[in-house]
Each structure stands twice: as C-alpha cells, then as structure tokens.
Amino acid sequence: MSATTPSAEAPEFFVRSTHDHDDGHHHETGTMIGFWIYLMSDCLIFGSLFAVYAVLGNNYAAGPSPKDLFDIDMILVSTFMLLFSSITYGFAVLRMQMNDLKGTQLWLIITGLFGLGFLYLEVLEFTHLWHEGATPMASAFLSSFYTLVGTHGLHVTGGVIWLITLLIQLSLKGLTHENQRRVMCLSMFWHFLDLIWIGVFSFVYLTGVLL
C-alpha cells in the first residue's frame, strides 16, 4: 500500500483541475466513489420502503386490492420507457468518450424524453387511482404503495431536473473535465433508478396482480 507516504494519507477535499489535464481521470476516484456511497444510502431508503410495503401491502382495509387497481399493460410500457432511457444514456456516455458534444447532447435529450414519458405515465396512473377512490388514506396497502412508488417517481423527477441542468452546462461549457464528471455521476444515478424499478415492477405490480 502507498498509504505510508504522507501525501497519499492527506485527504483531498477538492478536485485539482489546475494541473495534469491529460490523466485527470485518476483524480475522479474520490467523487465517483463518494457518489456511489450516496447511491448505496439511497438503496437503504428504498430497501426500508420495500420492507414497509412487504409488511403492509396486504392490508386492504376492505378497500381495493392490487388486482383491482393495477394496469399491467401500462406498467410494461413505463418499464420499457426506463429501460430505453438507460441504454440511450449509455450511448450518451459512449459519445462523450469520443469527444462528440452534439452526439452526447442528442442522446441526453432522448434520455430525458423517455424519463418524462415514464413520469407522465406515472402521473396518469396516480390520478386514475385517485379518482377511483384509491387514495393513500384508503388503506395501509395504498399508503405504502404511494410512498414506495412515489419516492421512486420523485427520484426520477430529480434526475430529469439534473439532466436539464446538465444540458445547459454542456451547451455553455462543452465537454470540460467537470462536465464529464457530472455526466458520469448522473449516469450512475439514472441506471440506479432503473435498477430500483426492477424491484418495483417485480414485487409491487407483477406479484401484486398474481396474489
């Protein structure tokens, strides 16, 4: 281990962009691992929300059950919206590696549109449920359902806002060192949200309809 040298032991709280632009990627380690740790803590939040849903999910309080409420066709469409947005984000990252600013922006815009499509379907579903009387106040099942799926939806909303901000930053400054780091961080965030959605559609929607 090189930790015995004093310079390696001193923590770096800032990203040095004043020197070595060429191999600057070696300095990204701190930001990327830090963002990964944030994602893991987010994962714990979702883990506990899944646990809440697992415990409360079958207390319908004589109200509607998943079988009465969920429209699996629509969930399939929104699942593919997120999956497509994942692969288009991957293409944006690949374009960025080729130093192609226009390509990166184009794929990021497509990703954002898929994200917005997903959110539109979710809002549509929630308003439909609400009008049928399936509000969070109706039963413990619906309270935990709205909390879990809504938290995921809020994360996607945050991701879309971040994506728009990133597009503005890219158009202002181009593919600078800092912007490349931001693209990689949002990449992790975006793929992570798709990963959580796998849990949601398997556990909440598909299992809910079967039981």
Add this chain to the structure above:
Amino acid sequence: MSASSHTAHDEGHGSFRSYMIGFILSVILTVIPFYLVMGDVLDNRLLAIAIIFALGAVQMIVHIYYFLHVTSKAENGWTAMSLIFTVVLVGIVLSGSIWVMFHLEENMMPSHDRVEQFRSLTD
C-alpha cells in the same frame, strides 16, 4: 490522450458491445415475467412469483455489471465492497421486518369481522 488512460477509460465506462449485451439481456429478463403474468401461463402462482423474483434478481445483477460497471476491480474493489455491505443490510431489513411483523400479526386484536365470525361459530 495517451493509450494507457484510454484503456482505463474503457474499463470503467463500458463499450457499445457491453451496453448492448446488457440491454438485450434486460429486455429478455423483463419480457418473460410480464408474459407470465399477462398471458396467465402458469397455474401455480407461487412458482410464477418465484420465477418473477429470480428473474428480477438476475436483471439487477445484469444492470449492476453492464450499466453501473461494478466489478471487483473498479475503484480498487470499494464499490463492490460497499454494494455487498448494502445488499446484506437490505436483506436483514427486509427479511427481519417480514419475519417479525408476521409473528406480531398473530398477537393482534382480531378485527370486527373476525369477532363476528367467531360469535357465529359459537352460537
């Protein structure tokens, strides 16, 4: 850009091929559980749920490997380490909650319907 930093780049961020492999695997792993539910294929519900959960777990691993690029080597293994730690914690939270609450429910006061049900039995 030097050749050495370019290879480090590819390793961390994936290639077109790896993204496509991940995408195609994800599509297959998404379509099968939806087909099981929408086509009403299996009579055995527990088996269907078990398959849905298993395919969901596999798809999560596909995402982690092909989209999030977590390998034992990335970041000197710290991403993989923190991921394993998180998975263990989530496992404890999930299984522990379900286990404890399942047993607590047995000790709960019966609902109005249940009381009426018992009354009708004793009459």
